[in-house]
Amino acid sequence: MKILIIEDEEALAKSIGAYLSDAHYRCEYATSFSEAMEKTEVYVYDCILLDLMLPGGDGLKILSELKANNKQDGVIIISAKDSLDDKIKGLQIGADDYLTKPFHLSELAARIYSVIRRKQFSNANIVEQHELRIDIPAKTVTVNDQPVNLTRKEFDLLLYFISNKNKVVSKTALAEHLSGDIAGMFDNYDFVYVHIKNLKKKLAEAGCDNYLKTLYGTGYKWEV
């Protein structure tokens, strides 16, 4: 999977690259408007991470250009501007997602995973891992062909872990992911435990191996 990171802040671009590159993503970088235009014209990427404020031009122009040329690359806007107008404009032009800085790298990985899955044909939308089988569009999970009944939040969590395979995911990141709009309004993240406990229990009862490990007390890792 090829990812293009269009971001002028080197520390940000390199961190994203470091996080994604161990997860079988190949990352390339563009640090200016013209470099980004060149790369997107010549190459095809599975997902493009697009910062809007770039030296030399507006990131939205790159997006318009991609869409005008009928390119199928997935695009996630990562912007420091928490502006509703930009968000609506970006999504209208054809971005697949919009993330406001700062965010957790695990959140970004989950969004990239979802965008790439959506872009591919439907048979790729089924994740298989040994006895576990997840049909993403249908939102169903089976273990050894036996259906497992997960709530929406539990399914959401499972996908989050799958898209952050072999990574340590903090409770804070999970809490912010689960609570969405009202993220971070609370300092008590115990509600995360409840969902994880239920998810683990349901998978174990269906005969699934324990891939979800608890680390250091409050961290989690989906180990494969």
Added chain:
Amino acid sequence: MNKLLNLTMKRFLLYAALVLVCSVPVYYLALNRLWQYEMTEHNIVLDDAEGREDSYLIILAVTSVTLVFFVLLMFGFILLNRRISGKLWQPFYKSMDQIKHFDLSSQQSVQFEQTNITEFSEMNQHLRKLIAGNVAAYSQQKEFADNASHELQTPLAIIQFKLDLLMQTSNLSNEQYQLIEDASKALSRVTRINKNLLLLTKIENSQYMEEDNIDLSALLHHTIQTFTVFADDKQLVFEEDIHPGISIRANKILLEILLNNLINNAIRYSSNGAVIRIRLAENTLTVSNAGNTPLIREHLFRRFSATSADSPGTGLGLALIKQISTRYGWAIDYSFDNHQHHFTLKY
């Protein structure tokens, strides 16, 4: 309170009355002298009674003529005063009207009318300077808040990313991991404060202007649902008394922020197992929760006034609520009785 010109007019009238009253004996003496002289010249002799009668006649005539003139003067003064105060002070009243309707946050400039009266033109000039200075300072401050918040996002993201990467390094001890998690938690609080500050600035800058008719009853119910997960953690119970079908005209995002913050506050400051009452009536929304001591009402809605070590919020929730209420002309108030905090929104 007196109008400025009425004050002078009273004095003018008094002076005119005094002069006219004094003029009565002077006229009398002059006329009497003239009369006597004419009598002597034409050898007319009057007896005492006739002479007295003539004196009285003269006094009467002089007094009534004076009185007529005084009344004429009085009417003239009053009429002139009205005309003058209307015309002369018009530029002043106009300037005053401009200032009365001036709102620093609305970003409208003040246009004073041209006047050829030195005093007023000078006053307008100084007012213009004063207002321009204020507007500049205000927009500078707003711009600063906006830029500062934006500029902070990038370094905040860098810290966040580095912590996320640090977490992935192998052979971390539990203690090291906890340090990272704690730093990450504090960082997300900073991020939240920053976001709320930006939001406040945006509302002040008249963004989020689109308005819709929103079903407040449904939205409130939905908001409570969303918060149930967090309320369950503290075994809190919501008591809803929501009048159905109440709609309100506002920006949906702002209204959601307002409701989120109101309910979030109630949850945050309730002890375990408490009851939170939410009542929506025709014109009021009240959120009540138990508490021991009343909060200081004057400070409550100011930025960063409510934060303390044991209540690690952003300190901006109530300020946001206040700002949004002000935008729509709603009133948000706080009261305390029977060991209950009540936040009431009147719309």
